[in-house]
Amino acid sequence: MTDPQGFLKVGRVDNIYRPTDIRVMDYDEVELQLPVNERELQASRCMDCGTPFCHWGCPVSNLIPEWQDKLHKSDWKSAYELLQKTINFPEFTGRVCPAPCEASCVLAINADSVTIRANELAIIEHAFEAGYVQPNPPLVRTGKKVAVIGSGPAGLACADNLNKLGHTVMVYEAADALGGYLRYGIPDFKLKKSVIDRRVGILELEGLEFKTGVEAGVDIASDELIKKYDAICIAIGTRIPRDLQVEGRELKGVHFAVDYLTQQNKDVAGHEIRAQERITAKDKHVVVIGGGDTGSDCVGTSNRQAAKSVTQLEILLEPPQERTANNPWPLWPHTYTTSSSQKEGGERHFSTTTKKILGGNGRVNKLSIADVTWEKSEKGGFEMSEVPDTEKEIDADLVLLAMGFVHVMKDGLVNDLGITLSSRGNIQCDENYMTNVDGVFTAGDAKRGPSLIVWAFQEGRESAGNIHKYLMDE
Ligand SMILES: Cc1cc2nc3c(=O)[nH]c(=O)nc-3n(C[C@H](O)[C@H](O)[C@H](O)COP(=O)(O)OP(=O)(O)OC[C@H]3O[C@@H](n4cnc5c(N)ncnc54)[C@H](O)[C@@H]3O)c2cc1C
Numbered sequence: 001m002t003d004p005q006g007f008l009k010v011g012r013v014d015n016i017y018r019p020t021d022i023r024v025m026d027y028d029e030v031e032l033q034l035p036v037n038e039r040e041l042q043a044s045r046c047m048d049c050g051t052p053f054c055h056w057g058c059p060v061s062n063l064i065p066e067w068q069d070k071l072h073k074s075d076w077k078s079a080y081e082l083l084q085k086t087i088n089f090p091e092f093t094g095r096v097c098p099a100p101c102e103a104s105c106v107l108a109i110n111a112d113s114v115t116i117r118a119n120e121l122a123i124i125e126h127a128f129e130a131g132y133v134q135p136n137p138p139l140v141r142t143g144k145k146v147a148v149i150g151s152g153p154a155g156l157a158c159a160d161n162l163n164k165l166g167h168t169v170m171v172y173e174a175a176d177a178l179g180g181y182l183r184y185g186i187p188d189f190k191l192k193k194s195v196i197d198r199r200v201g202i203l204e205l206e207g208l209e210f211k212t213g214v215e216a217g218v219d220i221a222s223d224e225l226i227k228k229y230d231a232i233c234i235a236i237g238t239r240i241p242r243d244l245q246v247e248g249r250e251l252k253g254v255h256f257a258v259d260y261l262t263q264q265n266k267d268v269a270g271h272e273i274r275a276q277e278r279i280t281a282k283d284k285h286v287v288v289i290g291g292g293d294t295g296s297d298c299v300g301t302s303n304r305q306a307a308k309s310v311t312q313l314e315i316l317l318e319p320p321q322e323r324t325a326n327n328p329w330p331l332w333p334h335t336y337t338t339s340s341s342q343k344e345g346g347e348r349h350f351s352t353t354t355k356k357i358l359g360g361n362g363r364v365n366k367l368s369i370a371d372v373t374w375e376k377s378e379k380g381g382f383e384m385s386e387v388p389d390t391e392k393e394i395d396a397d398l399v400l401l402a403m404g405f406v407h408v409m410k411d412g413l414v415n416d417l418g419i420t421l422s423s424r425g426n427i428q429c430d431e432n433y434m435t436n437v438d439g440v441f442t443a444g445d446a447k448r449g450p451s452l453i454v455w456a457f458q459e460g461r462e463s464a465g466n467i468h469k470y471l472m473d474e
């Protein structure tokens, strides 16, 4: 057990973030690590609860109290060994997981939770530095061949586990680089891309094979995949962004957030972006429509591109500062938060709808917005209505649509294979992650809809376990 009185003696200390005025000048990661001794002290705050709710809150059921104990006792190697039992790539979750574990930490009932995510990051980064993370290829190959379609966190976790179980795995990726939204989506200032390359290097040494720039269903036909492989896992994410159906949508200067963020990732990676295709916030009034994480990433990117102003619009009510009675611990708190990007500048408006996009000479220059209210309807849900006489215009030279993603891409692979979809338009599967097509499995956002990296890991791992069982039963 960690220090039984650690939580009484030591207060929560978060990682240091680089000063906002300096970090907006570059795309380097904003978060810095605490010194080793302070990190070990933070681990001493874990109470090793009889029922560790953090473990319940973590989708991959990380052995949190167990590795906190090792960390507190300076046994970083054992901490790493425990950590890697339940999660393939903690260097990603350690950087960008919203940490549902911390929301359900028992300390969070009346105090600050343990710094679980940051401790996880410290363990894995220390493990890389100390050389504990070494290629560990399987000793025996089963002779079974599996294709994993998509190299986002779900595809990578699934492929990693299948490879470790001795199957021969090929990962097909449509984009020119591996990682899904880890690579093209999440900004470099939250997750530097060398972290993905470092892990891919190890996976390759372990025998995993990757083909980038290959869209399954287009560059390799779906019937060829079926013939060539003993099983397939479709982990293609939800990649259809939600659109805004209002007048003026067609004007130049209105873009999906993910296109904008991807282009900036490519720019940081040294790709040449043609001037006529460049989407930039420089000297522009930027309006981000959508108050979530993707919207926040657009705010951080726009500030780095020297926008004249940045405004983020959210249609929902402003969340309360504290938990409400119907949102108690240990559930995820629906409370007001400010991301590191939002701290860097910009305005936020809640309960605001966009009525029209206005422009001149084919380019956006204003948005017409109005206030809305949300009332409980007779059916129990909430209904939105516009507040009369609140319509107004705001400056907008660049509009970024960050309203989430609707469903999986149906054209191509999914339709060709005749895969059944859920009522939400995502891939349907049985409790073993197998679709209606024998031997074709799924995982991640493609199955559950837009979610989190840690859920993609969990599903990739589960899917791999079921594929293994299917192959070996065969
Ligand atoms: C901008 C942004 C920021 C985010 N920030 C966070 C965050 O901070 N924390 C967090 O936990 N989550 C975050 N998320 C959500 C998280 O990234 C996703 O939940 C996660 O990436 C889903 O993983 P996945 O493997 O299911 O799909 P994806 O990451 O979408 O990967 C799917 C992959 O499949 C490939 N593909 C698609 N079709 C084909 C085909 N036919 N053939 C071959 N390849 C194909 C795609 O190119 C892609 O690489 C963010 C998402 C976005 C968009």
Ligand code: SF4
Residues within 6 Å of the ligand: 057, 058, 059, 060, 061, 062, 064, 087, 093, 094, 097, 098, 099, 100, 101, 102, 116, 117, 120, 454
């Ligand atoms: S993966 Fe996320 S939820 Fe799980 S322990 Fe790490 S930070 Fe917490």
